[in-house]
Amino acid sequence: MKLYVYDHCPYCVKARMIFGLKKIPFELITLLNDDEATPIKMIGQKMAPILQKDDGSYMPESMDIVHYVDDKFGEPVLSGKTNPAIADCLKSISEYLSKLLLPRFAQADFCEFKTPSSREYFINKKQAIVGNFAQLLQQTPELIKRLEQDLAILDKLIQSPEACNGQLSVDDIHLFPTLRGISIIKGVAYPPKVDAYRKAMSHLCGVNLLDNIAR
Ligand SMILES: N[C@@H](CCC(=O)N[C@@H](CS)C(=O)NCC(=O)O)C(=O)O
Structure with a gap:
């Protein structure tokens, strides 16, 4: 496939x-x-x-x-129960996260931006939606403060580094991509369970974190 x-x-x-x-x-x-x-x-x-x-x-x-x-393909692995509190927390984060992520994604060395025109396409399309990237980057301190408050709530919900509700579920499929995006933001203080979870899940699912290119 x-x-x-x-x-x-x-x-x-x-x-x-x-x-x-x-x-x-x-x-x-x-x-x-x-x-x-x-x-x-x-x-x-x-x-x-x-x-x-x-x-x-x-x-x-x-x-x-x-x-x-x-x-x-084989036995289903996403058989655990979901927790509505995880979805609530992700909803709260989604209200402002694109303002932190899109200006940083636009500068990153991703394969989809291998040509100048592909990067320009992204910048033009996304700025039309969320606003000027330079101005959004200036909002970083207050947006990170808000994010860290949500991560503190999330920390109380995570039951295991290998599965947020203790057994793999659809919640993991929704949660990890958000944390993987957040890893491109420099200066975020991760509460211990969130940090252990994002690292373990990255390893388990084979999708890299972006800590090494954080800005
Ligand atoms: N509902 C779709 C949403 C997928 C989606 O919105 N993908 C975005 C990238 S994050 C996209 O391809 N947008 C068109 C573009 O970037 O030009 C899904 O879950 O797969």
């Missing part, structure tokens, strides 16, 4: 995670961010992730890919 992604994309991380958690081999292909033709040809719109199944057909939508891979 082939999985088409953008490295910065949290939905793509969800799809990558299930392959890693189940140790299923797959080919990871990063699309250029300004390549509209390839995804449109595959699924009728410019969106990642896209799974190409072994029969050649294409499947969009991260959670459809996650459930397809979990259900069809």
Whole structure:
């Protein structure tokens, strides 16, 4: 199977995670961010992730890919219960996180930005949505303060470094991509359980953290 992604994309991380958690081999292909033709040809719109199944057909939508891979290949691993408090915490973080992430993603050395035009495409498209990146970067101190308050709430919810609710569940598929995005933000103080979780889950699912390119 082939999985088409953008490295910065949290939905793509969800799809990558299930392959890693189940140790299923797959080919990871990063699309250029300004390549509209390839995804449109595959699924009728410019969106990642896209799974190409072994029969050649294409499947969009991260959670459809996650459930397809979990259900069809070996024993399902996402069998644990979910905790609505995890979803509430992620909802709170999502209210401001793109303001911290998008200006940093735009500067990162991701494969989808290999050409100048692909990076420019991202910058133009995202600034039109969230506002000027330089101005957003100036808001970093207050946004990190808000983020650290939410991470303190999250810390109380995490039951194990290997599964946020004690047994792997869909909550892990939603939580880790957010923490992986946050890892590109320099200067975030992680509470101990959140830190242990993001590191252990990165190892388990085979998706790197971005601490080494944090800015
Ligand atoms: N509902 C979709 C959302 C996927 C999505 O929004 N992907 C973004 C990247 S994070 C995308 O491809 N946007 C088009 C673009 O970046 O031009 C899913 O869960 O897979």
